Amino acid sequence: MVANTPEQEFETRELLINMGPQHPSTHGVFRMVLGVDGEVVTDVVPYIGYMHRGAEKLCETMDFRQGVGYMDRTEYLANFNAELSYVLAVERLAGIEVPERAQWIRMILCELNRLSSHFMFTGAFGTDVGVFGTAFVYSFREREVILDLFEEITGDRLMYAYFRPGGLAWEVPENFETRVHEVLLSARHGIREMDSLLTENEIFLARTKGVGAISAADAVDWGMSGPSLRASGVPLDLRRDDPYLYYPQVDFDVITGEAGDVFDRYHVRLREMRESVRIIEQCMEHLSDGPILPERLPRMLRTPPGEIYERTEAPRGEYGIYLVSRGGNRPYRLKVRSACFSNLQALRDMTIGHYVADAVVILGSIDIVLCEVDR
Amino acid sequence: MGESLHSLFGDYLAVLLGTVIGFFLVFTALVATRVLAPFSPEREKGTTYECGMLPLRRASTNIGVRFYLYAILFVLFDVEAVFLFPWMLSFVELGAAAYYQMLLFILVLGAGLAYAWKKGALQWR
Amino acid sequence: MSPEEGAPDAAADDAARDYLETTIWAEVDRALSGITARPVTDEEERSVIDLVVRVPPREVVTALRALRDAQGMNFDYLRSLTAVDYEEEGVDVVYHLYSVETRHNVTVKCRLAADRLVVESATSVWRAANWYEREAQEMFGVRFEGHPDPRNLLLPEEMTDVFPLRKSHPLAEIEVLQGEGIAYEEGEL
Amino acid sequence: MNGDIFGLEINIWLDALVRLGLAVALMTVVVMALIYLERKVIARFQQRLGPTRTGPAGILQSPADALKLLGKEDLRPKNADPWVFELAPYFVFIPIFLVFVAIPFAFDWQIRVLELGLLYVLAVSSINIVGWVMAGWGSDNRYAMLGALRAAAQGISYELPLVLALVAVAMVVSLPGDVRGSLNLVEIVAEQGHIPYIVWQPLAFAIFYIAMLAELNRTPFDIPVGESEVVGGPFVEYSGIRWSMFFLGEYTALLLLSLRGAAVFLGGWAWPLGEEVADQNAALGLLYQFTLTAAKAGVLIFTIFWVRATMPRLRVDQLMAFSWKVLLPLTFAQIAANGLVLVYGWPDVVLLAASGGGLVLLAVIIDRAVRRPTPRPGLPSGGLEGEAVR
Amino acid sequence: MRGIVRSMATTLGAFVRGPVTREYPEGHRPIPERDRAFPLLLWDFEIDEPYCTGCHACERACPVECMTVLMKDNPAHTSLGGNSSRRKIIDKFWIDYARCMRCNICVEVCNFDAIAMNNTWSGHETSVYDRADLVMDLPQLLAQHKAGAIDEWVAP
CATH class of the missing domain: 1.10.287 (Helix Hairpins)
Known part of the structure; x- marks a missing residue:
């Protein structure tokens, strides 16, 4: 409690506003201190680390199969993508050949996961912009359909632990293909509905256009990735530029924005969902019978010494696994390069000079997952 | 007292009464909660809500x-x-x-x- | 199953590695003229998919800046920055770079002696290095000189004498500190 | 029972007391119903179920909430200004309650016929902004403070279009004997027996509706209580029954403003055929008139819920700009046009033409101007990492 | 204005279509066969004893170390006059459901198909007031299968 001295009586002071760690708009435990002059943000200091669980250290004590379950927990909205980075790193390091069917299923699941993650984003973003829960419930409805499918396949709605170094844990159910088509049908409907609810709405446009813009050069300098980077007009998509799985065999567009503002970040994601639907449809055509694990897979997987930085395009951007092995059945060092970690760094640049209400929208537009940031 | 004034008073009298009734509505509710609700003051409960952090400085600047x-x-x-x-x-x-x-x-x-x-x-x- | 005996496309792998260690290295070497850099070709240490370049700690920021500004293959994107603890051998600081235009990767490493964990900050090259360096600093005790804001990032701010990701830091003790395991024995929290 | 207080007969006091008592009962029941309905309706818009646990289909949710709030500990932050903090609920609730005095529900069914009813309603209902500011200032909380300031800025900004839109209608009222213009709400309603004023003054209605949303702090104008920014605004620090006073006030205001809108624009109890039915059968007519009022207010309230379920929230600068740069000039134009028509005695169709043109203009402005990207209001200053804030 | 109208029409469409959620405790969603709640132990009805021999395979494979296994000599073994072929049998088994991360690894490593993931709703509704109550002992782990209340799914 600081009393006003007579000298300070008439000077307006910067109001410090604490947003988080327990605030309705911070998408998890994240704290940012806003310096506010009237309604305009003059300074932003983000504080992270509330969710730090030391996943990297834990993975050093776990063998490669156990580690998969932990990758889920570093990125709880795009678990398949996180698992994928990890198992790809292990496979490449150990030189394991993965059967074709397993790869295609992995691709389908990863793209479905991208859909579910982006649905989650549009919903949460709608709430940030101020739609009272409607966008949130609609997108959750669609996400739920996808999660139902995931549950039928893996047995869990969120922490799948389904990929294994070498392939998949077990075969997908028999009705997999029909179920995927059902899911795609509902996802298409969901995308359309989200489009008509938000994209053209004048108030939504007024809130998002020109807000939180970041230039392409700045975005690259900050190490941003994923849709947040592409919104600024940098066509960097690891699925195309640093291919993994069978992405070179499918046809899809890399969606980019122009202004790099909040609206572009939203719109890039929405359009990307349509591309994901396209990719999944093509994958379904390639899907054929076959094994899901290589024939000769040792019971306890060991890798030769060496290191690998395996990167994949997760819904939020580049999800990298830096795996250093000195031989043996567990990583010597495992570093998780999370997309949100880099994207969040740019928050200060994007927010300063905007209104308080915009700070919330900008934060929402980066689509942060604090679990991934803090690991 | 003139007729018009009388009638005017009669009309706006309800406003006066309404003020009193409104006051008592709020007042009785506050008294009722004093009677019905538990009351156990703690230091923590008296702190200002600041997203789980202690307040940085006074808000009324x-x-x-x-x-x-x-x-x-x-x-x-x-x-x-x-x-x-x-x-x-x-x-x-x-x-x-x-x-x-x-x-x-x-x-x-x-x-x-x-x-x-x-x-x-x-x-x- | 090691890559030598099992991988059917070992020849393709060799060709890819050859490309990394000759063509890309030539480009990188040209960019790094005047800096004592060498590619890691040791089987035990090299990366499976990327070129790894070792640079002495004194020259690392110069090298990074040269790589960022290089003509042709400019590595303008800092993917990741981290450290690896090799106990008494020292600590490696690892920079993963990417070229947005030419889509090539390179990994820059520098080995810091265990008794002198200091390296110049790369924040002047990429702003992206800011948080990565803060994280490496609190987790490994590597001091990045010239960092604009060297506070702890993930750990509590006053926790500056504990480096959790070092190999010498025990994993189990943290759990005891956090009060895990107590609940089950005493039947209450 | 003969006698007098302040020179007035006891009967007048008793009559007022009974009518006010009825208003209290009505308010309590309707507000509880409204809270329940809003939750159900918005849930339906969001394809959810809404409350289901208390009573059949959850209809006892509101009474249960009221009881729960009554039983909750009443907290006051240590830093709060005790007097301001304690008095704020009174200032929010009482003015809203007082609006009841002049609202007509059916023919000759109101608490009092006030000659300057419209003016009175406008004057009284804007006092509660003081309560909001008191709540925000007294709480000594940043969010509350910011919320209160926003509430005040928004309240006063939209007060003007609201008042002027109603003035535009009140001008048009034609009374027997070729007199135009009245502030008596009963007369205004009675004059709409054939055609409600929304037909003659669509622009005024649109402005009234928008300003009403703003006055009620409803989406898309809910920045003072914006959950994701200021965590509920001025009431962050209030709990238990004290908080529920604000809530009660908010929903009472919703009810009363809708009733006001129904009375002034939609013909209240008079349109269609309100008086004719009453002439045939008094009891049936009364019921019919009540139903008409309730239905019209209900439609307005439903659209408010609908808008709330659909719209994003505007930002404070856009909100202010919309009021001062769009709505205010348009209301002035509306009043000037009405005056011109009335002074020269042109037919009422001209009123419709002018107002309808204004409405189209408003739609075009919303369509165009709002799409422009907003430039960054302030430019960044300071170093790489904020030393100032630490 | 057009966009606003479109948004309003969208929500109105949803209003007409009706709710998609359901009332949770009253109506349980059908749960897929592969659903993984928490692990439980299976009962060998032929011999009337658990399948588990206490071989510690799951305990060693568990990433979060939530299991504690103690084995004993099987009193029902054929050499002792019983009808069981299991020389060793489980004596005590604890699984701390509070730590379990439901990764299914224990099921995969089990050589005797003695452990499975609970795929019933009761496996999910495990709220208790005390964390210590989430440490399940052998009778609790066996109860559900012994009572025939589970149609378990073990990955092929």
Whole structure:
């Protein structure tokens, strides 16, 4: 409690506003201190680390199969993508050949996961912009359909632990293909509905256009990735530029924005969902019978010494696994390069000079997952 | 006491009564909660909500001048609105002259608004 | 199953590695003229898919800046920055770079002696390095000189004498500190 | 029972007391119903179920909430200004309650016929902004403070279009004997027996509706209580029954403003055929008139819920700009046009033409101007990492 | 204005279509066969004893170390006059459901198909007031299968 001295009586002071760690708009435990002059943000200091669980250290004590379950927990909205980075790193390091069917299923699941993650984003973003829960419930409805499918396949709605170094844990159910088509049908409907609810709405446009813009050069300098980077007009998509799985065999567009503002970040994601639907449809055509694990897979997987930085395009951007092995059945060092970690760094640049209400929208537009940031 | 005054009093008397009743509604509710609700003061409960952090400093500091500008503008235009009420009830009887006089008044204020607009008083920074 | 005996496309792998260690290295070497850099070709240490370049700690920021500004293959994107603890051998600081235009990767490493964990900050090259360096600093005790804001990032701010990701830091003790395991024995929290 | 207080007969006091008592009962029941309905309706818009646990289909949710709030500990932050903090609920609730005095529900069914009813309603209902500011200032909380300032700025900004839109209608009222203009709400309603004023003054209605949303702090104008920014605004620090006073006030205001809108624009109890039915059968007519009022207010309230379920929230600068740069000039134009038509005695169709044109203009402005990207209001200053804030 | 109208029409469409959620405790969603709640132990009805021999395979494979296994000599073994072929049998088994991360690894490593993931709703509704109550002992782990209340799914 600081009393006003007579000298300070008439000077307006910067109001410090604490947003988080327990605030309705911070998408998890994240704290940012806003310096506010009237309604305009003059300074932003983000504080992270509330969710730090030391996943990297834990993975050093776990063998490669156990580690998969932990990758889920570093990125709880795009678990398949996180698992994928990890198992790809292990496979490449150990030189394991993965059967074709397993790869295609992995691709389908990863793209479905991208859909579910982006649905989650549009919903949460709608709430940030101020739609009272409607966008949130609609997108959750669609996400739920996808999660139902995931549950039928893996047995869990969120922490799948389904990929294994070498392939998949077990075969997908028999009705997999029909179920995927059902899911795609509902996802298409969901995308359309989200489009008509938000994209053209004048108030939504007024809130998002020109807000939180970041230039392409700045975005690259900050190490941003994923849709947040592409919104600024940098066509960097690891699925195309640093291919993994069978992405070179499918046809899809890399969606980019122009202004790099909040609206572009939203719109890039929405359009990307349509591309994901396209990719999944093509994958379904390639899907054929076959094994899901290589024939000769040792019971306890060991890798030769060496290191690998395996990167994949997760819904939020580049999800990298830096795996250093000195031989043996567990990583010597495992570093998780999370997309949100880099994207969040740019928050200060994007927010300063905007209104308080915009700070919330900008934060929402980066689509942060604090679990991934803090690991 | 004149008849008209009497009737006026009779009409607005309900307002006076309403104030008292409204006061008692709130008051009884607050008394009822004192009686019914548990009351166990703790230091932590008395702290200001600040997203789980301790307050950085007092909130009631001086606020940027932007908000006051709107207040001043409002006073100006509200006074005009007050003038409009008596005019509105009588201008048809008073004829075209009364209308144009008021129009002039509105135009002057409109010019004031345009000036404030141009000066950027309506621009939030 | 090691890559030598099991991988059917070992020849393709060799070709890819050859490309990394000759063509890309030539480009990188040209960019790094005047800096004592060498590619890691040791089987035990090299990366499976990327070129790894070792640079002495003194020259690392110069090298990074040269790589960022290089003509042709400019590595303008800092993917990741981290450290690896090799106990008494020292600590490696690892920079993963990427070229947005030419889509090539390179990994820059520098080995810091265990008794002198200091390296110049790369924040002047990429702003992206800011948080990564803060994280490496609190987790490994590597001091990045010239960092604009060297506070702890993930750990509590006053926790500056504990480096959790070092190999010498025990994993189990943290759990005891956090009060895990107590609940089950005493039947209450 | 003969006698007098302040020179007035006891009967007048008793009559007022009974009518006010009825208003209290009505308010309590209707507000509880409204809270329940809003939750159900918005849930339906969001394809959810809404409350289901208390009573059949959850209809006892509101009474249960009221009881729960009554039983909750009443907290006051240590730093709060005790007097301001404690008095704020009174200032929010009482003015809203007082509006009841002049609202007509059916023919000759109101608490009092006030000659200056419209003016009275406008004057009284804007006092509660003081309560909001008191709550925000007294709480000594940043969010509350910011919320209160926003509430005040928004309240006064939209007060003007609201008042002027109603003035535009009140001008048009034609009374027997070729008199135009009245502030008596009963007369205004009675005059709409054939055609409600929304037909003659669509622009005024649109402005009234928008300003009403703003006055009620409803989406898309809910920045003072914006959950994701200021965590509920001025009431962050209030709990238990004290908080529920604000809530009660908010929903009472919703009810009363809708009733006001129904009375002034939609013909209240008079349109269609309100008086004719009453002439045939008094009891049936009364019921019919009540139903008409309730239905019209209900439609307005439903659209408010609908808008709330759909719209994003505007930002404070856009909100202010919309009021001062769009709505205010348009209301002035509306009043000037009405005056012109009335002074020269042109037919009422001209009123419709002018107002309808204004409405189209408003739609076009919303369509165009709002799409422009907003430039960054302030420019960044300071170093790479904020030393100032630490 | 057009966009606003479109948004309003969208929500109105949803209003007409009706709710998609359901009332949770009253109506349980059908749960897929592969659903993984928490692990439980299976009962060998032929011999009337658990399948588990206490071989510690799951305990060693568990990433979060939530299991504690103690084995004993099987009193029902054929050499002792019983009808069981299991020389060793489980004596005590604890699984701390509070730590379990439901990764299914224990099921995969089990050589005797003695452990499975609970795929019933009761496996999910495990709220208790005390964390210590989430440490399940052998009778609790066996109860559900012994009572025939589970149609378990073990990955092929």
